[in-house]
Amino acid sequence: MxxxxxxxxxxxxxxxxxxxxxxxxxxxxxxxxxTKENCRQGECGACTVIIxxxxxxxxxxxxxxxxxxxxxxxxxxxxxxxxxxIQKAFMERDGSQCGFCTPGMILSSKALLDKNxxxxxxxxxxxxxxxxxxxxxxxxxxxxxxxxxxxxxxGTYND
Amino acid sequence: MLTIEKIFFPKTIHESxxxxxxxxxxMIHAGGTDIIPRLKDNRILSPKxxxxxxxxxxxxxxxxxxxxxxxxxxxxxSDIESDPLTSKYEALLSSINCIGSRQIRNRATLxxxxxxxxxxxxxxxxLIILDAQVLVSSASTSYEIPLLNFILAPGKTVLKPNEMIxxxxxxxxxxxxxxxxQRLGRRKAVDIATVNASCYLSESGIIxxxxxxVSPVPIxxxxxxxxxKAKGPGVLQNIKKITEINPIxxxxxxxxxxxxxxxxxxxxxxxxxxxxxxxxx
Numbered sequence: 084m085x086x087x088x089x090x091x092x093x094x095x096x097x098x099x100x101x102x103x104x105x106x107x108x109x110x111x112x113x114x115x116x117x118t119k120e121n122c123r124q125g126e127c128g129a130c131t132v133i134i135x136x137x138x139x140x141x142x143x144x145x146x147x148x149x150x151x152x153x154x155x156x157x158x159x160x161x162x163x164x165x166x167x168x169i170q171k172a173f174m175e176r177d178g179s180q181c182g183f184c185t186p187g188m189i190l191s192s193k194a195l196l197d198k199n200x201x202x203x204x205x206x207x208x209x210x211x212x213x214x215x216x217x218x219x220x221x222x223x224x225x226x227x228x229x230x231x232x233x234x235x236x237x238g239t240y241n242d
Numbered sequence: 243m244l245t246i247e248k249i250f251f252p253k254t255i256h257e258s259x260x261x262x263x264x265x266x267x268x269m270i271h272a273g274g275t276d277i278i279p280r281l282k283d284n285r286i287l288s289p290k291x292x293x294x295x296x297x298x299x300x301x302x303x304x305x306x307x308x309x310x311x312x313x314x315x316x317x318x319x320s321d322i323e324s325d326p327l328t329s330k331y332e333a334l335l336s337s338i339n340c341i342g343s344r345q346i347r348n349r350a351t352l353x354x355x356x357x358x359x360x361x362x363x364x365x366x367x368x369l370i371i372l373d374a375q376v377l378v379s380s381a382s383t384s385y386e387i388p389l390l391n392f393i394l395a396p397g398k399t400v401l402k403p404n405e406m407i408x409x410x411x412x413x414x415x416x417x418x419x420x421x422x423x424q425r426l427g428r429r430k431a432v433d434i435a436t437v438n439a440s441c442y443l444s445e446s447g448i449i450x451x452x453x454x455x456v457s458p459v460p461i462x463x464x465x466x467x468x469x470x471k472a473k474g475p476g477v478l479q480n481i482k483k484i485t486e487i488n489p490i491x492x493x494x495x496x497x498x499x500x501x502x503x504x505x506x507x508x509x510x511x512x513x514x515x516x517x518x519x520x521x522x523x
Contacts (some may be wrong), residue, residue, distance in 0.1 A: 084249075101291075102244030104278070124279045125346055126432050137320065137348035143278040144349065147249060148271070148295045191344065212431035213343020 086150045091159030105141040106130045117157035117186045128214030131187035138194035157186035168240045169231040178227030180218035187214045192228045244281045248290040261292050263381040263404040273349040276358045309414030319347035333421035333440045337368035343431050353407045359393045362435045366460040367452035368423050371442035375411040380404045393459045418445040420518035424507040436495045437503045441511035456489040456504045478509040
């Protein structure tokens with residue numbers, strides 16, 4: 084079946100099978116490998132993307148069901164070589180070790196900060212409770228989100 | 243890729259009900275957060291999916307002329323968490339907050355949580371104490387059934403193959419009331435409840451208790467309610483066991499542990515509901 088997807092601000096026409104999941108369309112058809120394949124159960128958050136402003140597990144979303152939606156992947160966050168403040172904050176605060184969970188963590192963080200620019204620590208934890216990290220122990224991830232929130236408010240990373 | 247024979251995207255309720263009647267071996271896809279993993283694991287084989295995602299008129303939370311709260315079948319858990327019309331249903335909001343993760347709640351629907359009919363479903367005890375009603379439709383009929391009677395067995399509801407849930411109706415409550423929800427799980431997110439419990443207490447002394455994950459379906463504790471009404475909440479200090487429940491042992495807990503925990507969660511629910519009611523009187 085033919086569908087049209089809006090990914091990172093661009094409209095793409097694709098031929099897909101009805102049972103094709105968004106995660107696989109992103110990675111296999113569009114070459115957007117930043118969205119990670121892991122549990123395929125909607126439990127680990129490595130495949131998180133933002134759909135119409137909300138963080139969603141792309142591994143359990145049928146691609147055909149999001150045809151009219153605005154989809155943002157991790158690749159859509161940076162602007163050329165200019166990183167998004169959340170990405171810079173993760174670098175600055177060591178919010179990433181192996182990096183596998185990081186795209187999902189960053190997108191869940193963006194979905195949070197876009198709606199709640201000054202979250203409490205508990206609100207950050209709830210927003211990220213669907214993203215598992217095996218490396219960091221989460222402390223630096225939470226610091227990264229706090230730093231990102233402040234940086235966005237203060238324009239710290241604006242060059 | 244999932245093995246799906248065919249996928250439909252009806253644009254109206256009428257179209258979806260017609261498809262459900264005419265297409266054999268079809269099933270409804272709302273949020274998909276339960277059925278997509280089941281399809282992936284081949285626990286459902288080659289179905290036809292009727293996806294409701296393009297029917298905006300099903301995604302609503304509103305009040306009817308009687309003050310009842312109506313939740314449409316495509317209203318997501320996140321929609322319900324953030325809507326002012328549901329803000330007074332504390333137990334329902336607490337229960338929804340326990341379901342999955344933010345990512346799951348952004349897609350999953352309340353109706354889907356009910357339709358999935360897990361004995362441990364978190365939203366169901368919190369809805370049972372509100373006397374929630376389920377509106378069921380097919381192409382030719384429409385009827386309403388109490389949620390308490392809607393679920394027959396684990397994973398099984400009254401729905402016939404050509405029927406779908408249209409909405410949940412929470413009857414208006416015209417006196418001060420308080421609700422509480424308690425849950426025991428191994429984690430704070432992405433976890434199935436070991437035991438859950440919910441309590442409704444009203445100014446006029448009405449008490450309703452519901453528990454989940456301790457019997458084949460979530461239930462009301464009618465006998466315990468009668469006892470508390472007759473003798474006061476103090477009875478909860480002395481009961482050794484809630485006789486109305488029949489928990490099993492499974493990978494999450496042993497049955498006697500569930501019995502103990504159900505007793506404790508119900509006690510906490512009632513105590514919290516009493517305190518909340520005092521505060522608003």
